[in-house]
Amino acid sequence: MSDKVGIKADRFTALVAKVVRGYEDVSMSEIKRRIADGDYLYSGDLYKAAEIKKVLNLNDELTNAGINCLMYVHDEVTNKEYLNNLLVSYKQTEEWTEYVMDMEAQVEN
Incomplete structure (x- = not known):
């Protein structure tokens, strides 16, 4: 079982690349590959609040742009x-x- 939080999208667009690149320094071709292979667009440590917040923010940005996304915990x-x-x-x-x-x-003092 993976202790990972992540997000996947259903298709690649330039907007998807722009949004993802706002959270991670990654090439457009890598983002295309991730989507084509069904990999996470972005993933992080499930036990770090900042990583969960990034996934939630990515989901909001992509969803607002009309991109269908799914978020994952433990795959x-x-x-x-x-x-x-x-x-x-x-x-x-x-x-x-x-x-x-x-x-x-306080007890020690």
Whole structure:
């Protein structure tokens, strides 16, 4: 099982290339190849909030341009709600960890 979040598109256009290149330094021919091979246009680490946000933003930009996209988690199709819930969960975990660390620091002092 892959710990990857990613996005795929149904076709190549110059706009797809422009949008993807705003997130990753990649050639147009590589973007064409990814689409033709059914690979991710963009993918990142599922456990990094910034990577999830990039996939969500890419999805929004491409969808608004009329490009059909699918987002994936663990190589399974997912949706915006799931990814946004992950982001909330990561934020809550970060806040809780910070709180616990602050409490432990106070106890040590």
